[in-house]
Amino acid sequence: MCIILCIIFCIILCIIMCIIVITKMCIIMCIVLCIILSMATQELQINESLAHLKTESESLKTKLEEERAKLHDVELHQVAEKVEGLGQFVMKTRRTLKGHGNKVLCMDWCKDKRRIVSSSQDGKVIVWDAFTTNKEHAVTMPCTWVMACAYAPSGCAVACGGLDNKCSVYPLSLDKNENLAAKKKSVAMHTNYLSACSFTNSDMQILTSSGDGTCALWDVESGQLLQSFHGHAADVLCLDLAPSETGNTFVSGGCDKKANVWDMRSGQCIQSFETHESDINSVRYYPSGDAFASGSDDATCRLYDLRADREVAIYSKESIIFGVSSVDFSLSGRLLFGGYNDYTINVWDVLKGTRVSILFGHENRVSTLRVSPDGTAFCTGSWDHTLRVSSSFSFSLFSVISLSPEVLLTHCVFFFFFFLQIWA
């Protein structure tokens, strides 16, 4: 090309100059000129290929959008028109867990459906029994802002982490007096804060996401990094594992407004969704594993289907302007619970896209929300230092009959004598 011709011309000129005036200075100047020219041409080549790659990536993006739009023939709420509506819901707070000294940042249920682990800003991690509201274990972490905590599937350990850039696993023992902090095992090492952690199907592996933009899979025993996942352009704020036993994918959401689906074995990003307008605070898989919901600072929750490879529903209202901090599905997937920064919890009908209920009760923003493993209740943690366990309120004849038998008997006896007196 012309650039190469220029180089050749310059070299010829330099050689002619050298022949005419053979001095050291001349030769040195020629060499320097040649080097500068070669560097300039390299830069030009790089810029050309960059431009080429940019155009290619733009065209691929538009092609991807077209492919996705081709299959968008109907909306989810149109398909669900024939399904009967849910009507108004009433949820009642059954337990209030008080004991944290500062904002509750994260919580998780145990598989036995009754224990809860929660972590707060002052570094305390507490294991509660939700039925009795007793505190079973309490650990003080050496760092503040413990933003992630998780219960092991066996119920024998908890993992937590935050501003210390590490994920620590504490084995829980039945002996209440034992000092849990002594048995701490440091598993993950990131270069920025830990935003979320989760055990995989066994106690042996932990998946973590961090503010340095990466997710990583670690082996608990050895603390070794098994797989790392790069692809987010900013902090990763949340992750969730696919619900199936054989599944080995997980979804992560970050500050770059993208939700990525990853393959755990290969470390590849399989699918990526970028329709949110702000940071994604929370992602949760649909119970069947074919879709996931995400909640973001743009005050909307969106449902993405993995097999249709696109967003299928948006859950938003003009009156809601505060961001969603956490989302979770009910057991059947019909209800989507969202904890918002305006201190409320909104319950959405997943199929119809409408809001069925709004719950009040917290005095500060709701930071975390999880439905229990058997779907009977859900727990919310908030910046007002408390956790609340709520379930649906159903008033029926059964509730009268279910009073304890001795109470019922005494009531019957009382009324019997009462009526006897009136007769007599």
Place this chain on the structure above:
Amino acid sequence: KIIYTHAPVHKEGRHWCKKGHCRVKTEYNIYIKRLTVTTMTSNSNLSTMRRLVEQLKLEASVERIKVSQAATELQQYCLQNAGKDALLVGVPTGSNPFREPRSCAVV
């Protein structure tokens, strides 16, 4: 740039806390989301661009189904499991593990 987000502080009327700036002197809550400087995706890096193109090619080759089919399957799953969902249909208070422990005193 470090970005802070604040919760609103409710007084008579409402004071909205703007991102990065709070006008109300009462206690405000800072939720530190980003502690490092977020770098803009610099397109001047050749290898990053190459990786992006490869990734886009991979994503374009994913097999997709129609939204109508996906939606019907989601709806089917919902309706199949609706009976087991305690938060949806409610459980009789007797079997609800979270019912308040009742104790009545007879007058």
